[in-house]
Every structure is written in structure tokens, then in C-alpha cells.
Amino acid sequence: MRSQRGPMPIWFWALAFLAGVLLFNLIFTPGFFHVEVREGRFFGSLVDILNRGAPVALLSLGMTLVIATGGIDLSVGAVMAIGGTVAACLIAHPPDSPIGGLDLHGSTPMIICAALFAALLCGLLNGLLVSFLELQPIIATLLLMVAGRGIAQLLADGKIVTFQAKGFERIATGTTTMLPNPIWIAFVCFALFGLVTRRTSLGLFIEATGSNPIAARVAGVNARGIKITVYALCAVMSGLAGIIGAADIQAADANNAGLYFELDAILAVSVGGTSLMGGRYSLIGSIVGAYLMQTLTTTILTRGVSPEVTLVLKAVVVVAVCLLQATSFRQLFAKKVPA
Amino acid sequence: MERVPGARHRAPGPPPMADDLLKLSGITKRFPGVLALDNVDFGVRAGEVHALMGENGAGKSTLIKVATGVYDADGGLIELYGSAIRPRSPAEAVRLGISTVYQEVNLVPNLTVAENICLGREPRGPLGIKWSALRARAGAAIERLGLSIDVRRSLGGCSIAIQQMVAIARALDVSAKVLVLDEPTSSLDAAEVAQLFGVVRRLRGEGLGIVFVTHFLDQVYEISDRITILRNGQKVGAWETASLSRLDLVTNMIGRDATELSRPFGGQAAPKEAGAPLVVARDVGRRGAVSGVSFSLHSGEVLGLAGLLGSGRTETARIVFGLDGHDRGILDIEGAHQRLGPRSSIRRGFGFCSEDRKAEGIFPEMNVRENILIALQGRRGWFWKLPAARQKTVASDLVARLRIQPPDIERPIQFLSGGNQQKVLLARWLAIEPRLLILDEPTRGIDVGAKFEIMSLVESLRAKGTAFLFISSELSEVVRTCTIVLVMRDRRAVKTLASNEISEDGIIATIAGEDQ
Numbered sequence: 001m002r003s004q005r006g007p008m009p010i011w012f013w014a015l016a017f018l019a020g021v022l023l024f025n026l027i028f029t030p031g032f033f034h035v036e037v038r039e040g041r042f043f044g045s046l047v048d049i050l051n052r053g054a055p056v057a058l059l060s061l062g063m064t065l066v067i068a069t070g071g072i073d074l075s076v077g078a079v080m081a082i083g084g085t086v087a088a089c090l091i092a093h094p095p096d097s098p099i100g101g102l103d104l105h106g107s108t109p110m111i112i113c114a115a116l117f118a119a120l121l122c123g124l125l126n127g128l129l130v131s132f133l134e135l136q137p138i139i140a141t142l143l144l145m146v147a148g149r150g151i152a153q154l155l156a157d158g159k160i161v162t163f164q165a166k167g168f169e170r171i172a173t174g175t176t177t178m179l180p181n182p183i184w185i186a187f188v189c190f191a192l193f194g195l196v197t198r199r200t201s202l203g204l205f206i207e208a209t210g211s212n213p214i215a216a217r218v219a220g221v222n223a224r225g226i227k228i229t230v231y232a233l234c235a236v237m238s239g240l241a242g243i244i245g246a247a248d249i250q251a252a253d254a255n256n257a258g259l260y261f262e263l264d265a266i267l268a269v270s271v272g273g274t275s276l277m278g279g280r281y282s283l284i285g286s287i288v289g290a291y292l293m294q295t296l297t298t299t300i301l302t303r304g305v306s307p308e309v310t311l312v313l314k315a316v317v318v319v320a321v322c323l324l325q326a327t328s329f330r331q332l333f334a335k336k337v338p339a
Numbered sequence: 340m341e342r343v344p345g346a347r348h349r350a351p352g353p354p355p356m357a358d359d360l361l362k363l364s365g366i367t368k369r370f371p372g373v374l375a376l377d378n379v380d381f382g383v384r385a386g387e388v389h390a391l392m393g394e395n396g397a398g399k400s401t402l403i404k405v406a407t408g409v410y411d412a413d414g415g416l417i418e419l420y421g422s423a424i425r426p427r428s429p430a431e432a433v434r435l436g437i438s439t440v441y442q443e444v445n446l447v448p449n450l451t452v453a454e455n456i457c458l459g460r461e462p463r464g465p466l467g468i469k470w471s472a473l474r475a476r477a478g479a480a481i482e483r484l485g486l487s488i489d490v491r492r493s494l495g496g497c498s499i500a501i502q503q504m505v506a507i508a509r510a511l512d513v514s515a516k517v518l519v520l521d522e523p524t525s526s527l528d529a530a531e532v533a534q535l536f537g538v539v540r541r542l543r544g545e546g547l548g549i550v551f552v553t554h555f556l557d558q559v560y561e562i563s564d565r566i567t568i569l570r571n572g573q574k575v576g577a578w579e580t581a582s583l584s585r586l587d588l589v590t591n592m593i594g595r596d597a598t599e600l601s602r603p604f605g606g607q608a609a610p611k612e613a614g615a616p617l618v619v620a621r622d623v624g625r626r627g628a629v630s631g632v633s634f635s636l637h638s639g640e641v642l643g644l645a646g647l648l649g650s651g652r653t654e655t656a657r658i659v660f661g662l663d664g665h666d667r668g669i670l671d672i673e674g675a676h677q678r679l680g681p682r683s684s685i686r687r688g689f690g691f692c693s694e695d696r697k698a699e700g701i702f703p704e705m706n707v708r709e710n711i712l713i714a715l716q717g718r719r720g721w722f723w724k725l726p727a728a729r730q731k732t733v734a735s736d737l738v739a740r741l742r743i744q745p746p747d748i749e750r751p752i753q754f755l756s757g758g759n760q761q762k763v764l765l766a767r768w769l770a771i772e773p774r775l776l777i778l779d780e781p782t783r784g785i786d787v788g789a790k791f792e793i794m795s796l797v798e799s800l801r802a803k804g805t806a807f808l809f810i811s812s813e814l815s816e817v818v819r820t821c822t823i824v825l826v827m828r829d830r831r832a833v834k835t836l837a838s839n840e841i842s843e844d845g846i847i848a849t850i851a852g853e854d855q
Contacts, residue, residue, distance in 0.1 A: 201723075208702050220681055
């Protein structure tokens with residue numbers, strides 16, 4: 001089934017399902033592939049999928065590296081809320097917010113940097129808890145998953161912070177070369193992650209840490225540093241996703257921004273073929289996984305099926321892809337085929 | 340009396356003791372490609388402690404697993420009280436009266452002592468488990484051992500010794516006649532061992548037959564009445580403990596291969612005492628692991644750590660490499676005494692090839708190239724990645740030099756044989772061009788050809804100035820390779836043999852403690 005030189009890439013099944021869903025739409029959903037130019041930008045279901053899926057794609061990049069070290073980050077949704085809230089407060093200066101008085105003169109780059117810095121602090125906290133205090137990752141990040149939304153609400157003084165800022169809104173609603181900006185942001189981050197982890201040895205060390213932590217220590221890999229790095233990267237991606245989310249609706253809702261996104265990100269990573277046990281990972285797989293789920297959602301919405309079905313169907317697809325990836329499951333059927 | 344099909348007839352010998360409580364005769368057990376037990380006889384009497392001795396792979400655990408129903412023997416007869424039995428599962432063996440306490444405590448740390456003792460056979464009433472009856476039964480089992488433990492304590496909070504004794508209490512809760520203790524003392528300190536032996540003596544007094552597996556010679560002489568020695572799946576013999584000298588015990592355990600006594604590598608050519616020593620240890624120790632280690636190691640020297648399994652060899656190596664700290668003595672690395680971690684050791688050009696390939700060596704799903712280059716890359720740091728072309732050359736060169744099969748650097752290491760995995764790990768450390776390489780059992784579980792290649796490699800690197808810390812259970816390898824030998828016994832370094840004193844006889848005598 002697999003040749004010796006080129007084993008099947010671990011993201012094969014996710015891509016096969018994505019192709020399957022697209023094929024289904026090609027046949028049964030008229031106009032799904034229709035893309036038109038309106039007001040100087042592309043419109044169509046495909047563009048919408050790429051645009052809407054960008055935040056989860058960003059989260060899944062960071063989550064992939066965390067999971068590759070054998071960890072998990074449950075706090076990404078809460079960190080999204082923190083990132084969005086910090087940005088919103090710095091724009092709108094709500095009177096009772098602790099950071100409302102900080103004046104960055106409306107400079108969009110400064111506001112983005114401040115929000116990402118807040119997210120980075122969250123990631124460093126996660127990383128320190130996991131690597132130095134050696135808490136189990138699921139517990140360590142659960143702390144911030146719960147407390148993070150509280151922090152975001154404190155920053156926003158318990159209100160939904162709305163704002164008007166043309167420059168900042170462009171992050172989510174503007175276009176570059178006729179494509180919505182979130183698509184470009186996701187693409188650039190994907191390229192950067194790929195470059196940084198594969199052009200340096202960071203990826204090798206991440207895989208070694210997840211594959212066999214004890215052997216990694218013996219071989220001189222700085223496992224603590226690696227863990228802090230991946231949690232920090234994951235949190236910065238969450239902050240970025242939170243900024244996009246806030247810019248999209250011109251508001252930061254500490255209660256609902258990024259709610260349950262951690263689960264979507266973990267699903268995207270596992271559908272993409274990265275084992276939750278750690279070790280080998282695939283960034284492409286996670287991106288494919290994220291967009292597979294967004295494609296499913298959009299498909300169901302365009303076909304006018306009730307949105308409740310989306311969740312059930314998503315679950316069915318996730319289970320199917322994960323089963324097909326599992327060696328033991330495939331062997332179950334391989335045995336029944338006479339040799 | 341029924342005989343198991345395929346049993347060989349017992350070789351003529353002295354008549355078996357009439358009062359053997361549990362008797363195994365002519366036990367043979369094959370695994371694919373290995374004859375693990377070859378026609379082995381073993382018997383334990385009521386009211387005796389019978390030590391089962393042998394080095395790694397001698398067949399001790401296989402024999403115990405046959406007796407306790409884990410394995411089914413391919414041939415031979417098991418008798419309990421003179422009637423043939425054939426336990427097919429550990430549970431059946433327990434019902435028959437053969438209980439086992441394993442080295443790692445197989446209990447549930449989150450449950451209480453009482454729950455652990457009665458787990459799976461809780462006294463039940465109409466309302467479920469009768470907790471007071473359960474506690475009373477557990478209390479009685481603990482009392483039988485002459486201990487006083489609050490059975491309501493959670494097991495995880497007890498010391499390893501207490502956990503070990505709870506495991507014994509659990510084993511004795513059913514009416515055991517034979518108790519097998521498989522290396523019960525390997526994680527206990529001296530006081531805890533004494534406590535455990537108190538319990539063992541008490542049970543011996545009650546008429547139990549106790550089979551005691553250990554690597555510690557002092558303990559064997561302290562507690563056992565008889566000794567059976569296995570080697571390479573065969574019984575060497577059985578002796579009354581009082582009549583077997585330590586020297587004979589060790590000689591019989593290790594055995595000797597006359598053809599390997601020669602030293603073809605000329606390893607003992609005295610090295611030039613060039614420059615300052617790489618490592619100097621003065622009375623280095625770590626509580627619960629090892630003590631009294633002193634040596635100095637120069638470039639071009641091979642320091643052998645000789646001793647039985649569990650004598651503190653690996654513990655010493657881990658301290659030198661910085662995987663574990665030491666709490667006694669002084670360890671000077673290149674003239675400075677400082678605590679080192681593995682990373683700074685590697686920066687100095689030290690390498691550590693662990694004896695536990697699977698747990699501490701390989702990254703199973705990563706390929707041969709990555710497994711080879713990880714230490715070199717680790718030393719360069721994450722940012723300075725070795726260029727792809729250089730990676731390929733370094734890895735391919737080492738694969739060719741060590742004749743790793745198959746010579747495919749992109750193949751995941753989990754698909755290689757054990758011997759080739761071992762060579763990949765060696766290659767990992769050769770890639771950093773080590774100044775000191777620590778080899779812990781580098782030839783375990785690999786075939787003769789690969790062994791020879793590894794030993795030749797050590798010699799050629801030594802000639803070029805690499806220092807080695809060499810650990811092997813095979814004395815012939817130690818004798819051939821080492822320029823100094825530190826002999827260890829029962830977690831202590833007991834003697835240093837200079838190059839002209841190294842001989843198998845000398846080492847065996849020192850391990851056995853004949854020089855005391």
C-alpha cells in the first residue's frame with residue numbers, strides 16, 4: 001500500500017475528505033465554486049471559507065506545535081478574548097478599564113503589538129507552568145482557559161467594548177490584492193511557521209521532545225526552552241486571531257469571543273494527522289483540517305440545512321478521518337482482504 | 340503422575356529432596372529464536388528461603404513466570420505437594436498457593452492500604468462492600484507480617500518499603516504456600532531491607548517456601564538457605580548457601596569463556612598520562628544510588644565499571660554525565676567542580692549511550708538521519724541548523740562506517756533491528772566527535788558480529804585520544820577493552836584495578852568480596 005521511499009503523508013486523509021466535500025459541492029451545490037469580482041474584491045463561497053476559517057487556522061498552527069511536544073493548550077479561546085479586549089480598550093478607552101488610560105495615539109501597529117504582547121505574556125505563563133512547575137498541560141492551560149475570560153472582563157470592566165477605527169477594522173474587513181486580509185494573515189503565518197520550524201532545527205527539537213522526552217534530555221535538547229517557545233507561539237497566534245475577531249465586529253466581547261475555539265483548533269490538528277501523543281507533526285495537515293471543518297460549515301449553511309446539523313456532521317467527519325488515520329483500524333480491514 | 344508432552348527425561352543426578360514443596364523438573368521454554376530455559380530443575384522446600392541467581396538473560400524471570408502461570412512451559416513438570424499442577428494464569432497459580440511479588444509494585448497508589456490488600460476480593464454484603472470487614476481483614480494480613488500500618492492510609496503516601504510489604508500482605512491474603520519475591524529490594528535502602536527481611540524470616544518460620552530473586556550478594560548470604568544458579572537458560576547447580584563461597588557464586592553466575600580470555604586489542608597498553616584528567620571523582624556518591632566512587636580519567640583511557648547488575652554502575656555513569664546530581668564527594672570535570680547538566684556535558688564533548696535504548700535513546704518515529712544528528716544539532720542550538728547536504732553526508736558516512744542495515748538514512752528507526760538501533764545511537768555520539776564517551780552496556784542484545792565491530796570501534800577511537808567510561812556485564816569485554824577497572828559491589832565502588840591487574844579472575848574475586 002505504501003512504497004518504501006514515500007510513505008503516505010499524515011495529512012492524506014484530511015485532504016481526501018476536503019476534496020470529497022468540494023466534489024460534493026461541485027455536483028450538488030450550484031454556484032458553490034462561483035467567484036465574482038465586486039467592489040474591487042473577490043466574492044464567493046470559496047473566498048468566504050478561506051476568510052471565515054482564518055482564525056481557527058491561526059490557532060491550529062500554534063496548537064500543532066504544542067501538541068507535537070506532547071502538550072495541549074486549552075486556553076487559546078480565552079487568550080483570543082484577551083487579545084481582542086486589549087486592542088478594543090486601547091482604541092475605545094472605556095472610562096473604567098484598567099488599561100483605558102494607556103494612550104497609543106490610535107496607532108494601529110502599536111495597538112496590535114500591545115495586544116500580541118498581552119497574549120505573549122499568557123503563553124509564557126502557560127509555558128512556565130508546564131516546563132518548570134511540570135504541571136500537566138491540560139491542567140496548566142485550563143487555569144488560563146477559566147481565568148483568561150475573567151481577566152478579559154476585568155480589562156473591559158465587564159462590558160462589551162465597541163469602537164470605530166477605520167485603520168484597525170481593515171485587519172479583518174479590508175482586502176489586499178482583492179482578497180480579504182485574514183486570508184493573507186493566515187497564509188503569512190503559515191509560511192512563517194513553516195520556515196521557522198523547518199529551516200531551523202526548532203521543528204526537530206519539538207518532535208524529539210514529544211517523541212521521547214527522556215531521550216531528548218539525554219541528547220542535549222533544551223526541552224524546557226522548547227516548551228516555553230511553543231506555548232508562547234501558540235498564545236501569540238491566539239492573540240492575533242482575537243484581534244481579527246474584534247476588528248471584524250468592531251467590538252470585543254470578553255464572554256463570547258473565541259468561545260470553544262480551543263476545541264476547533266484541537267480537532268483541526270488531530271484531523272490533520274498530528275498525534276495527540278506528540279512527536280511527528282504536520283502544519284499543512286492542521287491547515288487542511290481547519291479548512292475542512294470550515295468548508296463543512298459553509299456547505300451546510302449554503303444548502304440551507306439547520307445549523308444544528310453542522311455540529312453533528314462535523315463530529316462524524318472528525319471520527320471518520322481519525323479512524324482512517326489509526327493504524328489499528330486500517331489493519332482491521334486489511335486482515336479481511338485475502339492476501 | 341502426568342508428564343507434560345515434550346518433556347525431556349531428567350538427567351541422572353542426585354536424588355531430589357523428598358520434601359520439596361514446589362518442584363519444577365526438566366522445564367523447557369522456547370521463544371522465537373531463543374531457548375530461554377533448557378531442561379531446568381528447581382525446588383523450594385517448606386520453611387526455606389531459596390535464592391535464584393543469574394545475570395541478565397539467564398532465565399530467572401522466565402522460570403518464575405512458568406511457575407506462576409504467566410508462561411506455559413514447552414516441556415517439564417511442575418509439582419506442588421507432590422501432585423502435578425499446570426497453572427495457566429497467575430490467578431490460577433495464586434489459587435493453587437503460589438503468590439508472586441514483583442519488583443515494581445503492582446498496586447494502586449490512589450487507593451488505601453486496605454483496599455489494595457483486598458482489591459478484587461472485597462467482602463460483600465447486601466449493601467455492597469462491607470468496609471469494616473475489609474479493614475479488619477487487611478489489618479489481620481498486615482499484623483501477620485508483624486507490622487503496624489494504618490490500613491486507611493493511601494498507599495501512594497507510604498514508602499516504597501511499606502508498599503512492597505503491602506504487596507506481600509496482599510499476596511499472602513489468600514492461603515499462599517509458596518511466595519516468590521522478584522527483586523524486592525532493588526529500590527530499598529539498608530534499613531528498609533532489614534525491615535523486609537524481618538518479614539521474610541517470620542514467614543519462613545511459618546513454613547512458607549520463599550523464592551528470592553536478587554542481584555545483591557550480601558543479601559543472598561544474609562537471608563537465603565539455598566542458592567540455585569542459572570546461566571544462559573541452563574541450571575548451573577544448586578547449593579546450600581553456607582557451602583558456596585562468594586567466589587564460586589560469582590564465577591558460576593558469570594561463567595567464563597576460555598576462548599575470549601585473550602586480549603587481541605592490546606587495550607591494556609598503558610596510555611600516556613598526557614595532560615590534565617578529563618574527569619576526577621573523589622568519593623562521589625548519591626543517596627540511594629551509589630557511594631565511594633573515586634577515579635581519574637584521562638584522554639585515551641578506557642575506565643571500566645565492573646560489577647553485577649544493580650551494583651551502581653549505571654548510577655555512576657549518570658552522575659558523570661550530569662543526568663543525576665551527586666550529594667557526596669567532589670566531581671571535577673576538566674579541573675572545575677560544578678554541577679553539570681547533560682547539555683553542558685555535550686558542549687564539552689561528552690556523550691552518554693544509555694543501556695535503556697528504548698526509554699532513553701531512540702526517537703521511534705523519527706528517521707535514522709534525525710536520530711543520528713540530534714545531539715550534534717542540540718549542541719549547535721536550534722537556530723544554526725546543519726545544512727541538508729551536510730546532514731546527509733554526516734549521517735551517511737556514519738551509517739556506512741558502522742555498517743548500519745539497511746543503509747537508508749530516511750527510514751524511521753523503529754523499523755530497524757535492536758543491534759542496528761544501538762549502532763545508530765553510537766553514531767549519534769560519534770557525530771559530536773566525543774572527547775569522553777560513556778557506553779552503558781553497548782553490546783547488550785546484539786549479535787556477535789555487531790559486538791565485534793563496536794569493540795573495534797572503541798579501540799580505534801581510544802587510540803586517537805577519546806576517553807571512555809565503559810560498562811558491560813560481559814567481563815571478557817571489560818578485560819579486553821579497559822585500561823583501568825573500577826569494581827563495584829552493592830552500590831559501592833570497592834576497588835580500582837590498574838591496567839596490569841586487570842584479569843577476569845581478579846575482577847570476579849573483587850565482585851565476590853573475597854578480598855575482604
